[in-house]
Amino acid sequence: MNFLVLSLFKAALVAAVLLTTLAYLQWVERKVIAHIQVRLGPSRVGPHGLLQPLADVIKLLTKEDLIPPHANKPLFIAAPFLAVMVALLPAAVIPFGPEVPVFGGTTWMQLTDLNVGVLFILAASSMGVYGIVLAGWASNNKYALLGGLRNSAQMISYELPLALAIVAPLLLANTLSLRELVERQGGYLFGFLPNWHVFQGPWPQVLSFAIFFVAGFAETNRIPFDLPEAENELVAGFHTEYSSMKFAAFFMAEYANIVTMCSMTTVLFLGGWHAPFPSSLGSDWVPAAVFGLAGAIALSHGLNPARRRDRLTLPVVAALFFAIALVFLLPAVRVYLVPLFWFGAKTGVLLFIFIWVRGTLPRFRYDQLMSFAWKILFPAAMVNLLVTGLLVALG
Amino acid sequence: MDVILFLVFALIAVVCAINVVVQPHPIASAVSLIGVMGSLAVLYLLLGAEFIAAAQVIVYAGAVMVLFLFVIMLLNAGAEVRRGRSYVVQLLGVPLLVTLLGLLSWAVARMAPAGSVVAFGAFTGGTARDIGHALFTRYLLPFEITSVLILVAIVGAMVLARKEVD
Secondary structure, three states: OOOHHHHHHHHHHHHHHHHHHHHHHHHHHHHHHHHHHOOOOOOOOOOHHHHHHHHHHHHHHHHHOOOOOOOOHHHHHHHHHHHHHHHHHHHHHHEEEEEEEOOOOOEEEEOOOOOOOHHHHHHHHHHHHHHHHHHHHHHHHHHHHHHHHHHHHHHHHHHHHHHHHHHHHHHHHHHOOOOHHHHHHHOEEEEEEEEOOOOOOOOOOOHHHHHHHHHHHHOOOOOOOOHHHHHHOOOOHOOOOOOOOHHHHHHHHHHHHHHHHHHHHHHHHHHOOOOOOHHHOOOOHHHHHHHHHHHHHHHHHOOOOOOHHHHHHHHHHHHHHHHHHHHOOOOHHHHHHHHHHHHEEEHHHHHHHHHEEEEEEEEOOOOHHHHHHHHHHHHHHHHHHHHHHHHHHOO | HHHHHHHHHHHHHHHHHHHHHHOHHHHHHHHHHHHHHHHHHHHHHHHOOOOHHHHHHHHHHHHHHHHOOOOOHHHOOOOOOOOOHHHHHHHHHHHHOOOOOOOOHHHHHHHHOOOOOOOOOOOOOHHHHHHHHHOOOOHHHHHHHHHHHHHHHHHHHHHHHHOOOO
């Protein structure tokens, strides 16, 4: 019974945090892109547009839900929900932190650990194609169909280098369970270099990390590989005919896939919740220092305000940051928060790179996309796998 | 619990399998086939073969069916038209089918040795480690021959699909 209550609590917590992250990831993306393009981005709804996601949800909910007259109705309705369901599944197996004490017992900061966890995520991602392909076909629209076709071809092609890039660190770790994968990456080489798979001997997985991350862009249909929804060729690609909450479902699925891809990269290559340097060198104090610094910057701007209202608002923001820094200093909650901070920080940096790339790189041409997968990524992943296998077998 | 799950997913598998044949449109048939593959994966999972279940979803429900859908969509296959069927088929179809299924299940029940009924979750050789070990030691030859066979099939498909170059 205790187990059931605890699991329900954890599931509710993960769902709440994940869905909030998805909503605000979109705000972060719009803000970052805006600043890359020297604009302000959303700034009207709430301070710095912070309530924009809420406004967007209300807007999408109240829009008219159109179904085109010649669409295949059951599949047209099922496709977005399939996409979002499959995109949210991997959160069930991703480990966010180590074993922590709760109410007299201990529990893992992970919903469940499968001994085929990596395969579970691969399976979920391979099912993710159907949502998009069926949406493209069921819309009965040539642009949507072309988007769906491009998507299936792209997913099939990029799943190969993706899977091969995953196999190399699995050879080092000798397990398929995500929890054990992270645990094997604990500890430090020479006392300071983290034992993550990107640094770990005998063959540091830098190449495989790069291949996985690049293929991840293609798997999540992000720029520079967003051919399935290339708006200057295909209107909006597979979701051309979708409106209201069904459109929002595709949006949510895309962001959920990005979050999954980034947390998978963190777990497979960047040591999950392990700090980048040992706690004897003070890594436990980094979160508090980061938030303290953010608070200090906000306070200094509040004392020399650029606008009159900053004199009131920025000290409040500073107080908020200082409060978070203080929470990280409390010994009772530090056990929970510090691993979560490192996991969140690594995933966050990767998410930022996703957005950064979107603001920087132009889109590939379709034949370039395909030849890149088959002629560069796939052979590179294969060579990396062979070298890793050889060195693991010898060592 | 196991029995209930088995019955539910066995039922889904059978209904989807019938749907594959009954549906006039190829896309609907393909979607039903995905349902069959998915419920088979759950049945493997119930028997304790996690790796096979995951492989079933990745390979069959994922890769193979995506290719099917891809080809159906590329060829833009329309719904099939039902033609008139002969009276013999209409009259004898169902009784013959029932007889065939009865004979099949009788034969299978006779072939299965008594006392070796598989219990849910009793199978323990289903981890990735066990299967990898078995594939690369005991079943190495069949495994390699299968891969050569697949290679031959790929080469054959390439030769058949190649455009004639003058």
